[in-house]
Amino acid sequence: MSASAAFALLGxxxxxxxxxxxDERRVQRRLLEVAQRARxxxxxxxxxxxxxxxxxxxxxxxxxxxxxxxxxRAAWDTSVDRGVAHxxxxxxxxxxxxxxxxxxxxxxxxxxxxGLSEREVAxxxxxxxxxxxxxxxxxxxxxxxxxxxxxxxxRRARPRSAVPAGSVAIGGSHTGVYPRSSPGGWQIVGRTxxxxxxxxxxxxxxxxxxxxxxxxxx
Amino acid sequence: xxxxxxxxxxxxASVQDRGRIGYRAQGVAQAGALDGAALELANRLVENAPTAxxxxxxxxxxxxRAHGTARLAFAGAACALQIDGRPAQWRRSxxxxxxxxxxxxxxxDGVVSYLAVHGGIDVPVVxxxxxxxxxxxxxxxxxxxxxxxxxxxxxxxxxxRHATADTRASIEEGFEMARxxxxxxxxxxxxxxxxxxxxxxxxxxxxxxxxxxxxxxxxLVGPPLASLCEEMNSHAVFxxxxxxxxxxxxxxxxxxxxxxxGYPKLGAVPTVVLGRLAQLRPGAALRFRAYDR
Numbered sequence: 402m403s404a405s406a407a408f409a410l411l412g413x414x415x416x417x418x419x420x421x422x423x424d425e426r427r428v429q430r431r432l433l434e435v436a437q438r439a440r441x442x443x444x445x446x447x448x449x450x451x452x453x454x455x456x457x458x459x460x461x462x463x464x465x466x467x468x469x470x471x472x473x474r475a476a477w478d479t480s481v482d483r484g485v486a487h488x489x490x491x492x493x494x495x496x497x498x499x500x501x502x503x504x505x506x507x508x509x510x511x512x513x514x515x516g517l518s519e520r521e522v523a524x525x526x527x528x529x530x531x532x533x534x535x536x537x538x539x540x541x542x543x544x545x546x547x548x549x550x551x552x553x554x555x556r557r558a559r560p561r562s563a564v565p566a567g568s569v570a571i572g573g574s575h576t577g578v579y580p581r582s583s584p585g586g587w588q589i590v591g592r593t594x595x596x597x598x599x600x601x602x603x604x605x606x607x608x609x610x611x612x613x614x615x616x617x618x619x
Numbered sequence: 620x621x622x623x624x625x626x627x628x629x630x631x632a633s634v635q636d637r638g639r640i641g642y643r644a645q646g647v648a649q650a651g652a653l654d655g656a657a658l659e660l661a662n663r664l665v666e667n668a669p670t671a672x673x674x675x676x677x678x679x680x681x682x683x684r685a686h687g688t689a690r691l692a693f694a695g696a697a698c699a700l701q702i703d704g705r706p707a708q709w710r711r712s713x714x715x716x717x718x719x720x721x722x723x724x725x726x727x728d729g730v731v732s733y734l735a736v737h738g739g740i741d742v743p744v745v746x747x748x749x750x751x752x753x754x755x756x757x758x759x760x761x762x763x764x765x766x767x768x769x770x771x772x773x774x775x776x777x778x779x780r781h782a783t784a785d786t787r788a789s790i791e792e793g794f795e796m797a798r799x800x801x802x803x804x805x806x807x808x809x810x811x812x813x814x815x816x817x818x819x820x821x822x823x824x825x826x827x828x829x830x831x832x833x834x835x836x837x838x839l840v841g842p843p844l845a846s847l848c849e850e851m852n853s854h855a856v857f858x859x860x861x862x863x864x865x866x867x868x869x870x871x872x873x874x875x876x877x878x879x880x881g882y883p884k885l886g887a888v889p890t891v892v893l894g895r896l897a898q899l900r901p902g903a904a905l906r907f908r909a910y911d912r
Binding site for chain 1: 640641642643644645646647648745746752754755756757758762805807808852853854855857859860877878879880884886887888889890
């Protein structure tokens with residue numbers, strides 16, 4: 402199924418492109434390329450990628466939503482679906498993880514859901530080649546695509562009121578790391594000691610869309 | 620050091636300015652004053668730049684002490700006010716003496732009030748803003764809401780202009796509210812994909828502001844609306860976006876909403892109306908009025 406893009410305005414501030422169909426990873430790379438181009442337009446406050454979508458915040462002192470929408474459509478149409486193989490890896494970051502035990506209180510449940518042993522879940526998770534699709538939910542929280550299909554598990558029926566900082570977790574087809582203690586519904590399989598977000602950092606978030614990520618079991 | 624000491628913060632008080640723009644793609648919320656017009660007015664009354672940071676109080680009920688002289692002004696949800704035990708007026712500026720005690724009562728209407736000080740609240744600029752990001756734990760004062768005992772530095776005074784009767788006169792705010800309040804909404808997002816009955820009920824229902832309201836958003840109470848069955852991919856959201864979660868109760872996102880969300884959307888309330896919306900108390904009635912761009 403080939404990718405089809407739908408363009409729309411949302412309120413007075415935002416212009417959105419939503420892509421359905423197509424290879425999720427390739428669509429995401431194409432959207433990130435469009436986001437990069439849009440940031441140079443000069444009338445965009447922010448370009449915010451989501452999961453197979455992109456939202457541009459219009460600087461209304463400079464432009465209108467309609468003008469940005471037309472340009473966004475042209476940018477998508479002229480962006481190239483290069484295919485996964487042709488894109489040179491951006492950066493690869495390694496995230497050391499302690500799987501299971503107190504660090505990964507949901508590992509046993511994930512293993513039971515997947516019909517695997519805890520060891521197999523940890524090994525599959527650490528073997529994955531992940532790609533940062535976008536950041537959201539909380540500062541520095543990266544949604545990683547590329548999770549092995551065997552590890553796709555639904556969120557917890559009852560979210561935890563406090564997920565510890567550094568928790569490595571699975572939510573549906575994504576995996577990610579909680580930068581800071583917060584409520585959360587993803588299944589926690591491990592923990593890292595890395596700092597994912599430092600407000601005094603340049604940039605503050607450790608991970609950026611397009612980065613490749615590998616988890617290394619400790 | 621000139622400063623304001625928090626003796627009692629009230630329900631929820633935080634340092635806010637116009638908010639943080641440019642870091643959504645790193646997961647950072649916009650934050651900033653819930654009622655931008657009221658913040659602007661408070662800053663104007665003390666001759667601050669519109670970018671200055673002020674205190675945002677929720678349901679008033681705060682007490683502060685001045686360390687050194689300070690020029691203060693109050694705007695937003697109007698509260699009875701006393702400076703050193705003497706009644707003072709809302710939407711005016713006052714020069715207060717070292718040690719002065721400022722007591723702000725609970726407002727009779729509205730939710731958020733602003734206390735601006737000439738020179739601004741001098742907390743560090745983090746990622747382009749002095750606003751508190753309580754989720755990320757940075758910005759504002761120590762990255763958190765205020766507590767008793769916090770001492771907030773006051774920024775450098777500009778060459779103090781002698782206040783004239785004019786600048787001291789109260790400035791009228793457009794705070795008059797019809798009941799129910801009509802809130803314009805630019806329908807969009809998944810609006811066209813909702814069942815006709817959902818769309819009609821959304822616009823025809825007189826909604827009540829629920830008790831679940833905070834700086835992240837307000838949940839509306841009314842007959843549950845049928846939402847979409849499909850799951851949405853996470854996408855950017857912003858203050859003013861109205862989401863419809865599976866339980867059928869719409870949520871209006873406010874300043875501290877995270878930059879992405881996954882619920883279907885009915886549209887977005889324009890930024891200029893958000894202040895008025897944020898001043899609605901639990902139980903207040905509102906109706907949405909769809910408008911064409």
